[in-house]
Amino acid sequence: xxxxxxxxxxxxxxxxxxxxxxxxxxxxxxxxxxxxxxxxxxxxxxxxxxxxxxxxxxxxxxxxxxxxxxxxxxxxxxxxxxxxxxxxxxxxxxxxxxxxxxxxxxxxxxxxxx
Amino acid sequence: xxxxxxxxxxxxxxxxxxxxxxxxxxxxxxxxxxxxxxxxxxxxxxxxxxxxxxxxxxxxxxxxxxxxxxxxxxxxxxxxxxxxxxxxxxxxxxxxxxxxxxxxxxxxxxxxxxx
Numbered sequence: 001x002x003x004x005x006x007x008x009x010x011x012x013x014x015x016x017x018x019x020x021x022x023x024x025x026x027x028x029x030x031x032x033x034x035x036x037x038x039x040x041x042x043x044x045x046x047x048x049x050x051x052x053x054x055x056x057x058x059x060x061x062x063x064x065x066x067x068x069x070x071x072x073x074x075x076x077x078x079x080x081x082x083x084x085x086x087x088x089x090x091x092x093x094x095x096x097x098x099x100x101x102x103x104x105x106x107x108x109x110x111x112x113x114x
Numbered sequence: 115x116x117x118x119x120x121x122x123x124x125x126x127x128x129x130x131x132x133x134x135x136x137x138x139x140x141x142x143x144x145x146x147x148x149x150x151x152x153x154x155x156x157x158x159x160x161x162x163x164x165x166x167x168x169x170x171x172x173x174x175x176x177x178x179x180x181x182x183x184x185x186x187x188x189x190x191x192x193x194x195x196x197x198x199x200x201x202x203x204x205x206x207x208x209x210x211x212x213x214x215x216x217x218x219x220x221x222x223x224x225x226x227x228x229x
Contacts (some may be wrong), residue, residue, distance in 0.1 A: 003159065033217070043158070043203060043219040056216050090157050102148075103217060104158030 003027065004106035006091050012112045018079040021109045025072055025093030032074040032092075033056070033103060038087040043113055049074055050096050080111045117141050118206050120220025127227055133191040136225045137204035140185065144206035147190050149178065150219075152201045161202070162189070194227045201225070 013019055025032050034046040036059075045058035049068035060066075063081075064107035068074045078085060090112050092103040120137045127133045137147075148163035164171045164178040164187065171178045177190040191198055204220040 002159065038141075042221045045190075045216055045218065048216075058216060087120065092157075102160050105150075107155075108157050 002104040002106060004091060004093050004104050006106040006109050008109060009107065010096075010110050010112075012114065013081060014114055015081055015083060017081050017113075018077065019081065021076040021078070021089050021091075021111075022095075023074045023076070023091030023106060025074070025091075026104055028095065028110050029104070030072065030096035031094045031101075032068055032072070033092040034060075034074070034076050035090040035092065035105075037090060037108070041087075043090075046076070046081065052059035078111070083113050086113045106109055117144075118204060118220040120204050120223060122223060123221065124139050124224040125226070127191075127194045127225065128137050129194060129196060129227055129229050131194050132228075133194045133225055133227070134188060134197065135204070136186065136188045136218055136226070137220050138184075138186045139206050141206070141208060141218075143208040144218075146179065146207040147178070148205050148207070148217075149176075150203045150205060152203065152222075157161070158203060191225075194225075196227045196229065199225055199227050 004015045005024045007022045030051045033048045036044045046060040047066050048056040052068050063079050088108045090108045092105045094101040094103045145153050149161045150158035152158040156225045162173050163177045165180045175192045180187045192194050202223045
Protein backbone atom coordinates (compact mmCIF):
# COMPACT_ATOMS: atom_id res chain seq x y z
CA UNK A 1 0.00 0.00 0.00
CA UNK A 2 1.57 3.26 -1.19
CA UNK A 3 -0.49 5.50 1.09
CA UNK A 4 -2.04 7.29 -1.90
CA UNK A 5 -5.79 6.82 -2.20
CA UNK A 6 -7.94 7.33 -5.25
CA UNK A 7 -11.69 7.28 -5.67
CA UNK A 8 -13.67 5.94 -7.32
CA UNK A 9 -11.97 2.70 -8.29
CA UNK A 10 -14.14 2.25 -11.37
CA UNK A 11 -16.24 4.71 -13.32
CA UNK A 12 -18.54 4.03 -16.26
CA UNK A 13 -20.10 6.94 -18.06
CA UNK A 14 -21.32 8.07 -21.45
CA UNK A 15 -19.77 10.26 -24.10
CA UNK A 16 -20.25 13.96 -23.51
CA UNK A 17 -20.46 13.58 -19.76
CA UNK A 18 -18.21 15.05 -17.07
CA UNK A 19 -16.54 13.16 -14.24
CA UNK A 20 -14.34 14.01 -11.29
CA UNK A 21 -11.57 11.79 -10.03
CA UNK A 22 -10.25 12.29 -6.54
CA UNK A 23 -6.82 11.71 -5.04
CA UNK A 24 -5.51 11.94 -1.50
CA UNK A 25 -1.71 12.04 -1.31
CA UNK A 26 0.43 10.36 1.30
CA UNK A 27 0.48 12.16 4.60
CA UNK A 28 2.94 15.03 4.41
CA UNK A 29 3.41 14.94 0.63
CA UNK A 30 2.99 18.33 -1.03
CA UNK A 31 3.22 17.32 -4.69
CA UNK A 32 0.48 15.53 -6.59
CA UNK A 33 0.82 14.23 -10.12
CA UNK A 34 -1.80 12.89 -12.50
CA UNK A 35 -1.11 10.28 -15.17
CA UNK A 36 -3.18 8.58 -17.84
CA UNK A 37 -2.47 4.99 -18.80
CA UNK A 38 -4.00 3.59 -21.94
CA UNK A 39 -3.11 0.53 -23.98
CA UNK A 40 -1.85 2.43 -27.01
CA UNK A 41 -0.28 5.44 -25.29
CA UNK A 42 1.36 3.91 -22.25
CA UNK A 43 1.77 6.09 -19.17
CA UNK A 44 1.38 9.77 -19.91
CA UNK A 45 2.09 12.58 -17.48
CA UNK A 46 -0.83 15.00 -17.33
CA UNK A 47 -0.21 17.61 -14.67
CA UNK A 48 1.53 18.32 -11.37
CA UNK A 49 0.48 20.41 -8.40
CA UNK A 50 2.69 21.49 -5.55
CA UNK A 51 1.11 22.84 -2.38
CA UNK A 52 -1.96 24.06 -4.23
CA UNK A 53 -0.22 25.54 -7.24
CA UNK A 54 0.13 24.12 -10.72
CA UNK A 55 3.80 23.37 -11.34
CA UNK A 56 4.13 21.34 -14.51
CA UNK A 57 1.91 20.41 -17.40
CA UNK A 58 2.22 17.44 -19.68
CA UNK A 59 -0.08 16.07 -22.33
CA UNK A 60 -3.28 17.26 -20.72
CA UNK A 61 -6.22 18.04 -22.98
CA UNK A 62 -8.09 21.33 -22.67
CA UNK A 63 -11.19 19.33 -21.73
CA UNK A 64 -9.34 18.16 -18.64
CA UNK A 65 -8.55 20.27 -15.60
CA UNK A 66 -7.23 19.67 -12.14
CA UNK A 67 -6.81 21.42 -8.85
CA UNK A 68 -5.21 20.83 -5.48
CA UNK A 69 -7.09 21.94 -2.41
CA UNK A 70 -5.76 23.42 0.86
CA UNK A 71 -5.91 19.99 2.50
CA UNK A 72 -3.67 18.82 -0.39
CA UNK A 73 -6.13 16.42 -1.93
CA UNK A 74 -6.50 16.81 -5.66
CA UNK A 75 -9.26 16.39 -8.19
CA UNK A 76 -9.01 15.72 -11.91
CA UNK A 77 -12.01 16.88 -13.90
CA UNK A 78 -12.69 15.32 -17.28
CA UNK A 79 -15.40 16.90 -19.40
CA UNK A 80 -17.02 16.34 -22.79
CA UNK A 81 -15.82 12.79 -22.51
CA UNK A 82 -14.95 10.83 -25.63
CA UNK A 83 -14.53 7.11 -26.16
CA UNK A 84 -10.77 7.62 -26.37
CA UNK A 85 -10.68 8.96 -22.82
CA UNK A 86 -11.27 5.45 -21.53
CA UNK A 87 -8.13 4.64 -19.57
CA UNK A 88 -6.61 4.14 -16.16
CA UNK A 89 -5.95 7.40 -14.37
CA UNK A 90 -3.26 7.37 -11.72
CA UNK A 91 -2.43 9.89 -9.10
CA UNK A 92 1.02 9.96 -7.52
CA UNK A 93 2.47 12.01 -4.72
CA UNK A 94 5.89 13.00 -3.49
CA UNK A 95 7.22 15.07 -0.66
CA UNK A 96 8.09 17.88 -3.06
CA UNK A 97 11.36 18.65 -1.35
CA UNK A 98 13.57 18.29 -4.38
CA UNK A 99 14.18 16.70 -7.71
CA UNK A 100 14.52 13.02 -8.26
CA UNK A 101 12.16 12.10 -5.50
CA UNK A 102 10.22 8.92 -5.38
CA UNK A 103 6.70 9.28 -6.65
CA UNK A 104 4.23 6.98 -4.94
CA UNK A 105 1.35 5.88 -7.11
CA UNK A 106 -2.22 5.25 -6.07
CA UNK A 107 -4.23 2.23 -7.22
CA UNK A 108 -5.82 4.17 -10.07
CA UNK A 109 -9.31 4.92 -11.34
CA UNK A 110 -10.46 2.89 -14.30
CA UNK A 111 -12.64 5.05 -16.53
CA UNK A 112 -14.82 3.52 -19.20
CA UNK A 113 -16.63 5.86 -21.59
CA UNK A 114 -19.44 4.20 -23.54
CA UNK B 115 7.15 12.94 -28.83
CA UNK B 116 8.53 9.82 -27.22
CA UNK B 117 11.65 10.70 -25.30
CA UNK B 118 12.37 7.34 -23.70
CA UNK B 119 12.49 4.24 -25.89
CA UNK B 120 12.11 0.89 -24.18
CA UNK B 121 12.67 -2.63 -25.46
CA UNK B 122 11.63 -5.34 -25.70
CA UNK B 123 7.88 -4.93 -25.56
CA UNK B 124 7.53 -8.38 -24.02
CA UNK B 125 9.99 -10.84 -22.57
CA UNK B 126 9.75 -14.46 -21.49
CA UNK B 127 12.49 -15.79 -19.24
CA UNK B 128 12.91 -19.12 -17.51
CA UNK B 129 12.96 -19.20 -13.75
CA UNK B 130 16.48 -18.63 -12.50
CA UNK B 131 17.52 -16.79 -15.67
CA UNK B 132 18.52 -13.17 -16.19
CA UNK B 133 15.91 -10.71 -17.45
CA UNK B 134 17.29 -7.70 -19.29
CA UNK B 135 15.24 -4.65 -20.30
CA UNK B 136 16.79 -1.77 -22.19
CA UNK B 137 15.98 1.91 -22.44
CA UNK B 138 17.41 4.80 -24.42
CA UNK B 139 16.79 8.48 -24.04
CA UNK B 140 17.37 11.58 -26.11
CA UNK B 141 17.03 14.53 -23.78
CA UNK B 142 20.34 15.20 -22.03
CA UNK B 143 18.48 17.25 -19.44
CA UNK B 144 17.24 14.04 -17.83
CA UNK B 145 19.10 13.51 -14.59
CA UNK B 146 17.28 10.80 -12.69
CA UNK B 147 16.28 7.40 -14.04
CA UNK B 148 13.83 5.27 -12.05
CA UNK B 149 12.39 1.90 -12.91
CA UNK B 150 8.83 1.05 -11.97
CA UNK B 151 7.18 -2.32 -11.57
CA UNK B 152 3.47 -2.67 -12.18
CA UNK B 153 1.29 -5.68 -11.42
CA UNK B 154 -2.11 -6.04 -13.09
CA UNK B 155 -4.72 -3.81 -11.49
CA UNK B 156 -2.15 -1.92 -9.42
CA UNK B 157 -0.35 1.37 -9.74
CA UNK B 158 3.34 1.47 -10.70
CA UNK B 159 5.74 1.07 -7.78
CA UNK B 160 9.31 2.33 -7.69
CA UNK B 161 11.76 -0.54 -7.98
CA UNK B 162 15.18 1.05 -8.25
CA UNK B 163 16.63 4.31 -9.56
CA UNK B 164 19.95 5.75 -10.64
CA UNK B 165 21.57 9.11 -11.25
CA UNK B 166 23.78 9.61 -14.33
CA UNK B 167 26.97 10.08 -12.33
CA UNK B 168 26.84 6.39 -11.39
CA UNK B 169 27.41 3.58 -13.89
CA UNK B 170 25.74 0.83 -11.92
CA UNK B 171 23.42 0.41 -8.97
CA UNK B 172 22.45 -2.87 -7.40
CA UNK B 173 19.64 -3.64 -4.99
CA UNK B 174 19.20 -7.32 -4.26
CA UNK B 175 18.52 -9.14 -7.50
CA UNK B 176 17.90 -5.90 -9.41
CA UNK B 177 20.71 -3.96 -11.10
CA UNK B 178 20.62 -0.82 -13.23
CA UNK B 179 23.46 -0.31 -15.68
CA UNK B 180 23.86 3.23 -16.99
CA UNK B 181 25.85 4.39 -20.03
CA UNK B 182 25.80 8.17 -20.10
CA UNK B 183 27.73 8.59 -23.34
CA UNK B 184 25.39 6.25 -25.19
CA UNK B 185 22.34 7.65 -23.39
CA UNK B 186 21.22 4.16 -22.51
CA UNK B 187 20.32 2.34 -19.34
CA UNK B 188 19.12 -1.13 -18.57
CA UNK B 189 17.52 -3.20 -15.85
CA UNK B 190 18.90 -6.63 -15.06
CA UNK B 191 16.92 -9.04 -12.91
CA UNK B 192 19.11 -11.86 -11.71
CA UNK B 193 17.72 -15.26 -10.71
CA UNK B 194 14.32 -14.26 -12.13
CA UNK B 195 11.35 -15.65 -10.22
CA UNK B 196 7.69 -16.14 -11.18
CA UNK B 197 6.79 -13.37 -8.73
CA UNK B 198 8.80 -10.98 -10.92
CA UNK B 199 6.23 -11.40 -13.68
CA UNK B 200 4.91 -7.87 -14.18
CA UNK B 201 5.18 -4.90 -16.49
CA UNK B 202 8.33 -2.85 -16.07
CA UNK B 203 8.63 0.79 -17.03
CA UNK B 204 11.80 2.75 -17.30
CA UNK B 205 11.46 6.46 -16.77
CA UNK B 206 13.45 9.65 -16.86
CA UNK B 207 12.97 12.81 -14.88
CA UNK B 208 13.84 16.38 -15.70
CA UNK B 209 12.77 19.59 -14.15
CA UNK B 210 13.54 23.23 -14.08
CA UNK B 211 13.74 23.57 -10.37
CA UNK B 212 12.39 22.84 -6.98
CA UNK B 213 9.09 21.00 -6.96
CA UNK B 214 8.84 21.10 -10.74
CA UNK B 215 9.69 17.95 -12.56
CA UNK B 216 8.30 15.77 -15.27
CA UNK B 217 8.47 12.01 -15.31
CA UNK B 218 8.59 10.53 -18.81
CA UNK B 219 7.92 6.83 -19.07
CA UNK B 220 9.07 4.25 -21.55
CA UNK B 221 6.40 2.14 -23.23
CA UNK B 222 6.75 -0.77 -20.83
CA UNK B 223 7.97 -4.36 -20.98
CA UNK B 224 5.70 -7.21 -20.03
CA UNK B 225 7.92 -9.77 -18.32
CA UNK B 226 6.79 -13.35 -17.86
CA UNK B 227 8.89 -15.79 -15.86
CA UNK B 228 8.13 -19.41 -16.70
CA UNK B 229 8.97 -22.38 -14.47
